[in-house]
Amino acid sequence: MYCGQVQPIQFRKCLKAWHWREYEQVKYQVRAAVDGDNSRNCSSPRIDSSPLCSGRKEDAEMSQQHAVNGVLPKGKVLTLETMNPHVKKVEYAVRGPIVQRAVQLEKELREGVKKPFTEVIRANIGDAHAMGQKPITFLRQVLALCAYPPLLEDNKFPEDAKERARRILGACGGQSLGAYSASPGIECIRQDVSRYIEKRDGGIPSNPDNIYLSTGASDAIVTILKLLICGEGHSRTGVMISIPQYPLYSAALAELGAVQINYYLDEDKCWSLDLKELKRAVTEAREHCHPRVLCIINPGNPTGQVQSRECIEEVIRFAKEEKLFLMADEVYQDNVYAEGCKFHSFKKVLFEMGPEYSSTVEMASFHSTSKCYMGECGFRGGYMEVLNMDPDVKTQLTKLVSVRLCPPVPGQALLDMVVNPPRPEEPSYNTFIKERTAVLAALAEKARMTEDMFNTIPGITCNPVQGAMYTFPRVSLPQKAIDKAKEEGCVPDMYYCMRLLEEEGICLVPGSGFGQRDGTYHFRMTILPPAEKLKIVLQKIKDYHLRFTKEFS
């Protein structure tokens, strides 16, 4: 393969790891596969700079041997060989090679290149506004008022929006969004978050001192992991994550040098979490690392399941028994669609289990302005609540977040609207409720539509989208397609998705980017496109799948 310079097995490994430069090669391959032209593979100009080419090894060793006898090595200071190896191990499928290729295709379309489609539909990421969802009026009115306070004199804005803006500005240094806030966030917003949590959880108390505002949920999740991850060898911190998982987790663990402990969700039972599987995973992990953290995403990403109250109780009991710090990623807490499903916060269940649990189990819960009915991803707003955290560690956490000064203040302001929305007696209430309800109802409809449609396609099976914003259907790939993908040096579901992109302009993420049981194949698709467009997308996937299956049967 590739003029015999690189072994297929190496290249496949490389693709699996999604080294982005190598994507260039994949692209050529996939194109070749589509065009029936293999000659371009050999012409890839990047092949010589691949870390898999043996010629680079000596350089690498030379670069790492620095300044021996005062002679400095030649070449660059910072190369693939001399950079931080932890960063090299990081993978992030949601913005991986498929998305890079989608961007390129969009550019080609703009430039008039003929394609079998007229637009690229990006169903790879939970980016609601990009998919056409309109911002909630009240949120944006308050933001505009905060950004440009002379608008407070404008009678086009409702009084409740002005009151909120005045309150937020009053809590900002110099009454400006442009001042740094306190590092854990603006005090009155932290208080509002606490009140919101208390109301959500039926009155269980929340202390504003336990609330840390953040730059989206990702920031807070990585911050907690930073506190927890340390040790070497057998003492290295192990972090339990579900498979399939949201790749922020695996990326952060790679970067921080933790051991990733996989526990598999049960696809046959609606991606539910099985206690036996958790026990298996932790027991095996104790042989070689120090399991200290259990991460749960509920409602699930990418799998869309909503955990039952009983299951949450079991998880909490397990965390206590096994001495694990619980990280509850609850950013989809408003996104529950299926009949009989309900969002139960880990905190509420913890407190209902009594003081034996509520005063001992260490936990952090995460929320964000990016999901739910808001979909305000670009503002990077979020918060976490920490429970039972050692006060000395909390002091360290406060110190750690202070180094980055503060989360973006517009995102903090937006979060305040989310946790302190218009009240029934206020002028913006009706519009707000109408807009919120419409967004959530549309998502519920699209969740059903997606499940139904996928289950009509022979070779695709799809669990109900109980919550969140994604479906993670399983795809049966013909053996010949798997062989072909392997021949192309490509993981099979990547091959499947890349061809879908090239042929239909639909951008999905292969299941291998989230993890899946060996020998199974999936993709993640968001349910965010508008209903009419989603119907077309589903139909195109159906046509493609039937065509693909036929080609390789």
Add this chain to the structure above:
Amino acid sequence: MYCGQVQPIQFRKCLKAWHWREYEQVKYQVRAAVDGDNSRNCSSPRIDSSPLCSGRKEDAEMSQQHAVNGVLPKGKVLTLETMNPHVKKVEYAVRGPIVQRAVQLEKELREGVKKPFTEVIRANIGDAHAMGQKPITFLRQVLALCAYPPLLEDNKFPEDAKERARRILGACGGQSLGAYSASPGIECIRQDVSRYIEKRDGGIPSNPDNIYLSTGASDAIVTILKLLICGEGHSRTGVMISIPQYPLYSAALAELGAVQINYYLDEDKCWSLDLKELKRAVTEAREHCHPRVLCIINPGNPTGQVQSRECIEEVIRFAKEEKLFLMADEVYQDNVYAEGCKFHSFKKVLFEMGPEYSSTVEMASFHSTSKCYMGECGFRGGYMEVLNMDPDVKTQLTKLVSVRLCPPVPGQALLDMVVNPPRPEEPSYNTFIKERTAVLAALAEKARMTEDMFNTIPGITCNPVQGAMYTFPRVSLPQKAIDKAKEEGCVPDMYYCMRLLEEEGICLVPGSGFGQRDGTYHFRMTILPPAEKLKIVLQKIKDYHLRFTKEFS
């Protein structure tokens, strides 16, 4: 000390490291010093939870020995003893114990507690809006338009602001600030940044592919350090930073486990950078680590110097010879006040030195929306330009930033206004120029005022504030004051600043938080308070200093 439980030497070490919990103890001490009451020292409730108390050691060892023979250790999962030790080493003086105490004093004032002052003046951090600087109208108009697009129909907004808003929204997914952007930032803003750099540097080309937008400059600085820092023992990456330094650097190095290599600025020569000192530092460091990075802050923080063109050339030559990756922190590039001083970008000098340098020296330069005339800290906007970065590493950098999805979009929009301000023919131009000039002229005036005033105080010497936003005067402390501080378990300049805060309500940062030559003492003060208030602040510091010196002479 403390009822004989903790040795003074331990406590002093702890204070030096600014473990925040221990600050509670410092506070009691300082209060005691002020009140002449020592009895409160013993009543500190936190003393038993101090990591310095010997009783905790066994716990620590037990916690670290996990699950031996299947028996899990008691106590919390995450404690000071079992947390990531790198995070524990992080210090960040700018938001350290003095600021914590300032917050508390403000609260006490609000609650009606009598103090020798009526307000706390925070001159500890470069937070312009919090000090009363007004936002630039054009910037905020565009932001309001972007946040709430129905305002585009409002004839109160000038056409150029609307045109900018339309352009930014057109580049956002779904025409909304709420969509994620590309991870390195919105494409057209990266192009605008490039054009800005080209114009600034007299036409030297800038490639938008080398521009990465960021969450303030701090984010970009840490991202580059993450790529560079690796290795163990003798191979551990060493990073050269100036002393005094901005503590983001030392904090990031501690967190990432790098070796901090100090090079001292020459206080006697206006805090200039001396090549011999750089050579001394790197040569000594090569004995025990692998120096790979040289960080420069120009204009200087906290020291306010502006580097000459010759000096920058020397630094670049040095970086090339010693094979160092250059990190040029240029966030104060518009903040130059002194006659004869001019901002020279590292990139411009690099290119003027010819291809031998411009095509080889690896460099990243950082800028931010938080400083200069904008002072928009809360938006967390910024960018970096990378030069001569290995393409494979750049791919890794793009992957790394994608894990956090994207920098806050409102901050990106704001940055676009900074690099693409109103043009002379546009309606907002005059107001924009007037506002910008006023801010910079006021800063220049305050820079002179500060230097002049400090130099009238016996025992204080102050270099010219050539640029940036800070003064870093040197304070002679009487030996008796030093002894008293030591007796109180306090570093002397911390003792000096803490008493200033308690007695006058002025919040400064002790020099020890930035680093200084042994036996010298300084503080950092921003020049940001409005001129009238700054005069009062300076007078109060003078009175306090004279009183303090008299007390201990």
